[in-house]
Amino acid sequence: METRFLGIADLPEVPSVAVVVDVMRAFTVAAWAFARGAERIVLAASLDEARALKERHPDWVAIKDGPSAPGFDAVNSPGLLRTMDLGGRTVVQKTTAGTVGALAVKDAHLVLCASFVVAEATARLLRQRAGDSATFVVTGEDGRADEDLACAQYIAGRADGTVTDAAGFLRRAATSRAAAELAEGVRQGVHPDDVALCVELDRFPFAMVAAVEGPLMVLRPHTESSAPA
Structure with missing residues (x-):
C-alpha cells in the first residue's frame, strides 16, 4: 500500500x-x-457551531479544547472524560487540530480518525478497505507533531505488515513536544493521566469512521461485527 504523510495545509487534493x-x-x-x-x-x-448544536440539542454533550467554557459540558481530556456516563448520547467535539483535519477530508471515500488506542483496529480496516493507497493526515503542529507522525507511521506499518514492534513509536509520542506541554501544564483542561492514556496501545477494539450525514460530519465506532454484510 502506498502511503503519504501530510499536514492539513499540505493536502494537494481530497484523497480517496x-x-x-x-x-x-x-x-x-x-x-x-x-x-x-x-x-x-x-x-x-x-x-460557535458546537455551541449552536448544543443549544438546539440540550441533551448532546459538547467538548472543546482548553479550559471549561459556557455552553460546553467537558474538555478534551481523556483523563477527565473516562469517568463520564455517555450511554446513548451524541457528543459534539471541536478541537484545534483533529476535528479540523477530519473536516478537511470530509469528501474522501473513506475517512478514519485514529490514535494509538485504536491503532490495530484502524490498521485492520485499512487492510480490508484502503486498496492501493492511503493518506495519513498529521494534524498537530502544522503536520510536524511527532506523536501524530509516529502513530501514523505505526498504523501504516501494521497495515502493510512491515512493523511488528510499537515500542519506538510509543516512545516518540511519550517524549514529544505535545506530551511535555501536557505534563508541564502548558495546555489547559488537562488531567495528570492524559499523556499515559494517549500512549496506551490498542486499548479499544474498534476503529473510528467519519462520514457526512446530512449537514454534519459524524464519527462512529466500527468493529468487524458492525461492518455491512
Whole structure:
C-alpha cells in the first residue's frame, strides 16, 4: 500500500482514503467517548457551531479544547472524560487540530480518525478497505507533531505488515513536544493521566469512521461485527 504523510495545509487534493491522526488528544478522547457509551460524535467546524448544536440539542454533550467554557459540558481530556456516563448520547467535539483535519477530508471515500488506542483496529480496516493507497493526515503542529507522525507511521506499518514492534513509536509520542506541554501544564483542561492514556496501545477494539450525514460530519465506532454484510 502506498502511503503519504501530510499536514492539513499540505493536502494537494481530497484523497480517496484518509487517516486523520490526533494522538494528543482529540481522537484518544473520541475513542474514550465511545468506550463510555457515546452513540456518535459530531465533528464541529467552530466553537460557535458546537455551541449552536448544543443549544438546539440540550441533551448532546459538547467538548472543546482548553479550559471549561459556557455552553460546553467537558474538555478534551481523556483523563477527565473516562469517568463520564455517555450511554446513548451524541457528543459534539471541536478541537484545534483533529476535528479540523477530519473536516478537511470530509469528501474522501473513506475517512478514519485514529490514535494509538485504536491503532490495530484502524490498521485492520485499512487492510480490508484502503486498496492501493492511503493518506495519513498529521494534524498537530502544522503536520510536524511527532506523536501524530509516529502513530501514523505505526498504523501504516501494521497495515502493510512491515512493523511488528510499537515500542519506538510509543516512545516518540511519550517524549514529544505535545506530551511535555501536557505534563508541564502548558495546555489547559488537562488531567495528570492524559499523556499515559494517549500512549496506551490498542486499548479499544474498534476503529473510528467519519462520514457526512446530512449537514454534519459524524464519527462512529466500527468493529468487524458492525461492518455491512
